[in-house]
Amino acid sequence: xxxxxxxKRILEAALKLFTEKGIDNTSTALISxxxxxxxxxxxxxxxxxxxxxxxxxLSIKEESMVASFLYLLEHSVGYESLEKVWLENVEWGVxxxxxxxxxxxxxxxxxxxxxxxxxxxxxGKKWIKLIEDGIKNxxxxxxxxxxxxxxxxxxxxxxVEYIIETKTNERKIFFDTFFNGIKYTD
Amino acid sequence: xxxxxxxKRILEAALKLFTEKGIDNTSTALISxxxxxxxxxxxxxxxxxxxxxxxxxLSIKEESMVASFLYLLEHSVGYESLEKVWLENVEWGVxxxxxxxxxxxxxxxxxxxxxxxxxxxxxGKKWIKLIEDGIKNxxxxxxxxxxxxxxxxxxxxxxVEYIIETKTNERKIFFDTFFNGIKYTD
Amino acid sequence: xxxxxxxKRILEAALKLFTEKGIDNTSTALISxxxxxxxxxxxxxxxxxxxxxxxxxLSIKEESMVASFLYLLEHSVGYESLEKVWLENVEWGVxxxxxxxxxxxxxxxxxxxxxxxxxxxxxGKKWIKLIEDGIKNxxxxxxxxxxxxxxxxxxxxxxVEYIIETKTNERKIFFDTFFNGIKYTD
Amino acid sequence: xxxxxxxKRILEAALKLFTEKGIDNTSTALISxxxxxxxxxxxxxxxxxxxxxxxxxLSIKEESMVASFLYLLEHSVGYESLEKVWLENVEWGVxxxxxxxxxxxxxxxxxxxxxxxxxxxxxGKKWIKLIEDGIKNxxxxxxxxxxxxxxxxxxxxxxVEYIIETKTNERKIFFDTFFNGIKYTD
DNA sequence: CATGAATGAGGCTTCATTCAT
DNA sequence: TATGAATGAAGCCTCATTCAT
Numbered sequence: 001x002x003x004x005x006x007x008k009r010i011l012e013a014a015l016k017l018f019t020e021k022g023i024d025n026t027s028t029a030l031i032s033x034x035x036x037x038x039x040x041x042x043x044x045x046x047x048x049x050x051x052x053x054x055x056x057x058l059s060i061k062e063e064s065m066v067a068s069f070l071y072l073l074e075h076s077v078g079y080e081s082l083e084k085v086w087l088e089n090v091e092w093g094v095x096x097x098x099x100x101x102x103x104x105x106x107x108x109x110x111x112x113x114x115x116x117x118x119x120x121x122x123x124g125k126k127w128i129k130l131i132e133d134g135i136k137n138x139x140x141x142x143x144x145x146x147x148x149x150x151x152x153x154x155x156x157x158x159x160v161e162y163i164i165e166t167k168t169n170e171r172k173i174f175f176d177t178f179f180n181g182i183k184y185t186d
Numbered sequence: 187x188x189x190x191x192x193x194k195r196i197l198e199a200a201l202k203l204f205t206e207k208g209i210d211n212t213s214t215a216l217i218s219x220x221x222x223x224x225x226x227x228x229x230x231x232x233x234x235x236x237x238x239x240x241x242x243x244l245s246i247k248e249e250s251m252v253a254s255f256l257y258l259l260e261h262s263v264g265y266e267s268l269e270k271v272w273l274e275n276v277e278w279g280v281x282x283x284x285x286x287x288x289x290x291x292x293x294x295x296x297x298x299x300x301x302x303x304x305x306x307x308x309x310g311k312k313w314i315k316l317i318e319d320g321i322k323n324x325x326x327x328x329x330x331x332x333x334x335x336x337x338x339x340x341x342x343x344x345x346v347e348y349i350i351e352t353k354t355n356e357r358k359i360f361f362d363t364f365f366n367g368i369k370y371t372d
Numbered sequence: 373x374x375x376x377x378x379x380k381r382i383l384e385a386a387l388k389l390f391t392e393k394g395i396d397n398t399s400t401a402l403i404s405x406x407x408x409x410x411x412x413x414x415x416x417x418x419x420x421x422x423x424x425x426x427x428x429x430l431s432i433k434e435e436s437m438v439a440s441f442l443y444l445l446e447h448s449v450g451y452e453s454l455e456k457v458w459l460e461n462v463e464w465g466v467x468x469x470x471x472x473x474x475x476x477x478x479x480x481x482x483x484x485x486x487x488x489x490x491x492x493x494x495x496g497k498k499w500i501k502l503i504e505d506g507i508k509n510x511x512x513x514x515x516x517x518x519x520x521x522x523x524x525x526x527x528x529x530x531x532v533e534y535i536i537e538t539k540t541n542e543r544k545i546f547f548d549t550f551f552n553g554i555k556y557t558d
Numbered sequence: 559x560x561x562x563x564x565x566k567r568i569l570e571a572a573l574k575l576f577t578e579k580g581i582d583n584t585s586t587a588l589i590s591x592x593x594x595x596x597x598x599x600x601x602x603x604x605x606x607x608x609x610x611x612x613x614x615x616l617s618i619k620e621e622s623m624v625a626s627f628l629y630l631l632e633h634s635v636g637y638e639s640l641e642k643v644w645l646e647n648v649e650w651g652v653x654x655x656x657x658x659x660x661x662x663x664x665x666x667x668x669x670x671x672x673x674x675x676x677x678x679x680x681x682g683k684k685w686i687k688l689i690e691d692g693i694k695n696x697x698x699x700x701x702x703x704x705x706x707x708x709x710x711x712x713x714x715x716x717x718v719e720y721i722i723e724t725k726t727n728e729r730k731i732f733f734d735t736f737f738n739g740i741k742y743t744d
Numbered sequence: 745c746a747t748g749a750a751t752g753a754g755g756c757t758t759c760a761t762t763c764a765t
Numbered sequence: 766t767a768t769g770a771a772t773g774a775a776g777c778c779t780c781a782t783t784c785a786t
Contacts, residue, residue, distance in 0.1 A: 006767090022296045024210035027759055038768040040762075049760065108294060110208040143359065147348060151363060154344030155337070162336055173329065177337060177367035192750085213776060224751045229778065378771085394668040396582035399755060410772045415757065480666060482580045515731065519720060523735060526716030527709070534708055545701065549709060549739035564746090585780055596747040598783075607781065 007045045009035040011056050019098045023053060023109060054116055057106045060099045061120055064092055069123050077134035079179060086156060086175050093160035100160055124149075138184045148182050193231040195221040197242055205284045209239060209295060240302055243292045246285045247306055250278055255309050263320035265365060272342060272361050279346035286346055310335075324370045334368050379417040381407040383428055391470045395425060395481060426488055429478045432471045433492055436464055441495050449506035451551060458528060458547050465532035472532055496521075510556045520554050565603045567593040569614050577656045581611060581667060612674055615664045618657045619678055622650055627681050635692035637737060644714060644733050651718035658718055682707075696742045706740050 013034035017026040028049055032039045046052040071088075075081045093100040106112055131148050134140040140148060155178040162174075199220035203212040214235055218225045232238040257274075261267045279286040292298055317334050320326040326334060341364040348360075385406035389398040400421055404411045418424040443460075447453045465472040478484055503520050506512040512520060527550040534546075571592035575584040586607055590597045604610040629646075633639045651658040664670055689706050692698040698706060713736040720732075 025296060029759070040768060043761070044766065105294065108291065110211055143363065146352070147360070150344060150348055154340055158336060158340035162333060174333070177329065181363035181367040226752065227750060230749065235777070397668055412773065413771060416770065421756065477666065480663065482583060515735065518724070519732070522716055522720055526712055530708060530712030534705055538704070546705070549701065553735035553739040587780070598747060601782070602745065
């Protein structure tokens with residue numbers, strides 16, 4: 001209880017500082033201060049700074065993906081199912097701006113190596129398969145499935161950032177700007 | 187071995203390393219080695235590392251923006267004009283992947299300060315105005331202009347990255363996935 | 373190897389090297405070697421090199437001034453009181469040649485800023501007042517008080533240096549060469 | 559003519575900057591700028607920075623000493639002759655504050671090595687001899703001749719500094735504070 | 745003689761990591 | 766487990782000096 005508490009505090013401190021100042025501008029000393037823990041304590045729970053960064057990333061990544069995607073994987077791609085997943089993810093991002101932004105920062109950083117990617121739950125292939133089915137079933141336009149998949153991510157990310165900054169309550173109209181671009185038309 | 191040659195080599199070395207390893211993981215010593223120049227030579231052309239980063243950014247930013255945007259500012263928003271600008275920018279990004287990626291990295295980094303922003307040509311307000319006109323003229327859907335502006339950027343960035351990685355020759359169909367999402371419909 | 377031990381060793385090493393080689397010709401690396409401490413350890417106890425220099429100065433300055441001057445400030449200027457203060461200060465200087473010489477070096481250096489001066493106990497005005505009284509009371513010759521004050525310092529400093537180098541045991545006759553120059557005469 | 563001009567300008571620039579900023583805070587680059595000369599030009603006239611410092615010192619030292627002391631060496635020590643030498647030296651110092659202060663700075667610095675001392679015109683022994691004669695002839699008090707010699711210097715230096723700062727026109731009364739301290743008395 | 749771009753050793757400082765307590 | 770003083774490699778930068786022109 002006490003022990004796990006410290007690990008948690010370290011991760012929270014790191015998350016806060018990483019989003020505020022950037023990963024490379026955050027020293028382990030600062031993290032330990034923010035977590036109210038001794039400098040050496042970090043190394044009881046993490047092998048080194050990179051390990052801390054990675055573990056933080058993986059834990060957040062998992063939290064952000066699992067719930068909503070599991071749903072999708074059990075259904076087929078359609079307006080309703082896609083929208084549901086998109087909405088849930090957006091809601092999570094808007095409610096967890098630090099986590100969301102850290103993920104973004106990490107994904108674009110040199111810390112995002114093959115090693116990290118390998119450890120991330122990979123719904124990729126299943127996801128691509130669903131999109132392919134959507135195309136066959138004339139739900140989605142005949143575009144490269146990978147393009148649709150990445151467009152989904154890009155649009156989702158930018159929308160979350162937009163909502164965080166503008167504090168707007170709109171949601172569905174934003175989803176439509178995405179879906180109208182990829183939906184099947186004669 | 188001619189004068190400006192060294193400055194150019196330093197900028198090129200920095201660009202290469204920044205995109206490969208990240209700005210903060212690239213030491214000035216490494217840059218000087220890659221540029222085949224002495225450590226101190228960097229400081230003949232730049233005040234310090236941050237100045238080098240900024241000058242690199244500003245030179246690339248200018249190169250990337252001016253040409254195509256100037257065109258847009260002299261026209262109104264429509265399928266053709268938007269597509270033209272989008273295509274030109276995408277082409278530039280695809281042909282200059284390191285420059286493109288460095289700009290992305292920089293824009294999200296702590297190096298992107300008010301100071302740097304002030305020095306970048308800012309078409310923001312004009313751009314928003316054009317979008318507003320597009321909405322009034324029933325070219326574009328009635329969405330927040332800022333949303334459309336940022337969607338344009340996000341879609342553009344992701345598409346460039348997608349094309350670089352997949353080496354596809356497709357272009358217009360990707361633009362359409364964006365335009366279909368924001369075009370006016372009854 | 374005990375805590376404050378290292379700080380003390382750093383200060384002692386710095387004092388030794390500063391007087392031997394000059395402040396600017398003494399690198400922090402050399403100080404750490406002389407103190408048998410790692411390079412980074414200096415920064416555990418001091419913010420930077422200037423802070424180390426200042427703290428060294430202030431600690432020595434305090435040690436050198438307070439005791440004897442406090443006595444003077446509680447008495448009036450006369451042969452006996454002046455001599456007592458002069459003798460005590462000379463004795464301190466002769467017994468602490470490195471400290472003495474460091475103070476001299478510092479006082480003439482660019483490190484002696486308003487900031488440092490502000491932190492030094494300043495008996496200046498009181499001291500001038502005492503001299504003015506001495507003149508009124510026909511103890512001292514009618515010379516500018518500031519001249520007397522600075523003559524006192526200059527003579528004192530040179531005498532200490534002289535005694536250190538010649539190892540003479542004389543004291544009072546040296547004080548007299550000063551006092552005879554400024555004492556009241558009809 | 560042109561060439562010697564540059565050497566002179568370098569020495570003048572160095573003198574100015576050394577007194578303003580201290581020897582160690584003055585880079586050769588700055589000297590060359592102040593002298594309006596290329597960086598490399600300094601090395602046509604001086605072997606290195608230390609050589610420049612030494613040559614500057616020796617030239618000023620000579621200028622300051624020779625004239626007046628030659629007079630003294632041809633006379634015997636007495637109130638008039640001492641006063642004359644003292645006054646002339648003081649006048650030189652007051653009129654050449656930069657030169658005067660540079661000499662002071664140098665004398666206390668690590669640049670003042672045995673080597674430099676050896677190259678300075680040395681009137682020391684003659685000077686001591688004169689003082690010894692003065693003592694024998696009951697002009698001066700029976701103090702160590704070296705003490706008198708150094709007291710003369712110390713008092714002279716401090717007086718020049720005092721006059722420069724206070725801009726006073728007084729002179730003789732200051733000399734008397736020195737002479738009264740060392741003159742013969744029953 | 746004169747130039748000034750170029751060099752690279754060396755100075756100050758930070759910070760991830762270790763280890764005795 | 767937990768601490769935090771200590772370490773020292775490595776980063777950024779300055780500057781005395783050189784050398785091709």
